[in-house]
Amino acid sequence: MLSLILPIYNEYDNLNKNFDIIYRAARKLGKFEIILAEDGSSDGSPEFIKSRGRLSGVRILTSPKRLGRGGAIKNAVSIARGEVIGYMDIDLAVPIKYLPRAVRLIEDGEKFVTGSRYIKDSRIDRKFDRLFQSVSYNAILKLVFNSRVNDHQCGFKFWSSGFIKRIIPEIKDRHWFFDTELIIKSEREGIRVYELPVEWKEQSSTKVRLSDIFYFLKSIIRLKTGAYR
DSSP: OEEEEEEESSOHHHHHHHHHHHHHHHHHTSSEEEEEEEESOOSSHHHHHHHHTTSTTEEEEEESSOOOHHHHHHHHHHHOOOSEEEEEOTTOSSOGGGHHHHHHHHHTTOSEEEEESSSTTOEEEOOHHHHHHHHHHHHHHHHHHOOOOSOSOOSEEEEEHHHHHHHGGGOOOOSTTHHHHHHHHHHHTTOOEEEEEOEEEOOOOOOOOHHHHHHHHHHHHHHHHTTTO
């Protein structure tokens, strides 16, 4: 069984455009559930989610206040019932065609599969400034933590149930650093993080703010020094 988590914060336009595509793709894979992890949205997302809650295999998990992306995913993992658990961004920056491949890799024995934009056979369409920031961030992580992973932040990750339910209570960050912390702690345990090369197209014009840069740098220092324990 597949448990597919869709983290949602003010995603009405993307839900309206992509939810039915994702639902049909998950249904083709056999037994499944889609967990709509709504995180205190203020647009039309809650209403859209309610309209899809009657569909077979759809579960709704809502929060009246913001938990953060990582917090919403953690809550969804805690109630997931599938042997394969994963999440993907609702904007489909990673095309839906990669979903069956990721699920098969977990079924074949991988514990952790992540989409990767920076390895052979991947393709990326992104503005130069955002690309530079992302590549620099990953280079810092490889230097500081000796990480073997080339792309820590891609919003397309899948796990075996036994692995993720055991390790996710140890993950402290509840926002954007969640993905990085999960990968670094997995590597520290000797878990192979399988990087699946994907096509990825930037879907948002959002700029990285100075406060975001400080947040990531602070998070790296806290993880390196053990302050997250």
